[in-house]
Amino acid sequence: MSSSLTNLHDAVASLEPQMGYICKVSGTTGLSLTVISGGKEAYAKHFGFRDLEAKEAPDGDTTYFIGSVTKGMMAVLVGILVEEGKLGWSTRGASILPELQDSFNGRGSEITIADLLPHRTGVARSDALWISRAGNLLFPKSEGLRTWAAQPVVRDFRSGFLYNNYAYDVVGQIIEMAE
Template identity: 25%
Template sequence: MLPRVRNVILGLAACVCAAPVIGAPAQADPLLEETVEFTGTVLFLQTKVPGLVIGAVRNGETAVYGFGEATDSGEAPDGDTVMRIGSITKAFTGQVLAALAADGTVSLTQRLGTLAPDLGSGKDPNVAKIRLIDIATQSAGIPREVPHEPGPKDNPFKPITREAFAGWLAENDLLYPPGTGVLYSNFAFDLLAIGLSEAAKTPYPELLKEHVTGPLGMTDTGFTLNDDQKSRLMQGHGFDGKALPDVPTGEVIVGSGGLYSTPKDLLRWMQWHLDRLAEKDAETRMLDHAAYLVRDNLNPVQGMDESGHMDAMSLAWVVMMPENDRPLILQKAGGLQGTFSYIAFAPTRGIAAFVAINQFDFAAATTMAEVVNEMITSLAPR
């Protein structure tokens, strides 16, 4: 972009955005700060959402910038802003699976029914063949959602229960044989959380804290909020621009969604993923990042390309193979209660990035994924 145009954009941003906040150590990389700030500025002006927060980590240094309003008070989001991360939760569930496989609690090819017998049989004999790896790679043949009646406004997720899961499996055919196609499924990842909880004989939220958030010091990442966290929660907005209530997802929707987090916590998590040659947790990282299911000859492939073309599936991560200047990227998007978010990392290049907007807007969500992928490319060219 021409310098004059860039200066105009930054000048306009100063009129409409709160001052950005940098969550970086001393002497952070000036290029990283410059790139994140400018990318966020352009994206905020382009999408016209109420609020936006963007961050990146490279070589252990981080930068976080917020724009617009996170709450009705008019404050801009920053690194400590709490937000719903929606289906990015699935990548956490994949990491828990990797950790339990690494320590021998489960195996990737273990069948779900051996851990949760009520979920391991049904009308379709293929139900008994569903393996943990099939669920984690979105290839189990399970629909996106379990069919259910609408819940009450203050608890719309109430009808989504383990009993509803078992009932559907008992009465319906899978959409395709496990391992032969890919179809995005929230239903499946909640089954995975149930199976992992049964294997470890531990409630899933405790399992997540034990293996992921606790060791990494992610104190703002969890399924429930304390009063301080509620005061920092970013207000989500619907497609009509109206504010949406914050509704917890309950005890069942923990594998597919439901997590709250902050940009600082997410970038700390990303740093763990980028530390790929470290001896600690090496097995877990290897299992988590491996590409298990390549797109070739899969039928169907649906719901996986909105944030970038899926070339393969890792444990919940969508794998995008290197193309032109873009390096290998693992990515995941999420959306819940008026917040869209996207996170991606280039494991061989030591860079990761995160962005969230606080309004449901599909065009904006597509744009922000494209912009983050481009930002990673510019900071880690092939």
């Protein structure tokens, strides 16, 4: 490990008591933290339990349900691609994903990244169609866009906030295509 990675590792490791305290006071059962710098792992540690009843420690294969935290991550990724000139906030989704072109009563061709991120498409929320109560996906990722494009428009386009997780699946596909 290079000296800069070692220094970063040591700096993050010095925060371990605070991470343990935050987990305790917030009721967080388990936490896995990895810090990557320059494409190399500088720090990785697991705290608490992946299964509290069985007292099983988390590891690198532990899956966490982190919910909407990923929405902020997606927006950051889009921002990086905007800075790199690979996308623009006004990029129309249909220019990258042609399947959007004729969706949503003909408005699909107008939907931009700036519409998708703040939930301004007017498309109905329909999480029950794709995620079970246990948090498992009910159909393959490849069906997400087609399923979202079949949902009804229940609010005027760009007229306000209407929460819809599918929009972030679309943003994810746009990111994949733009990279």
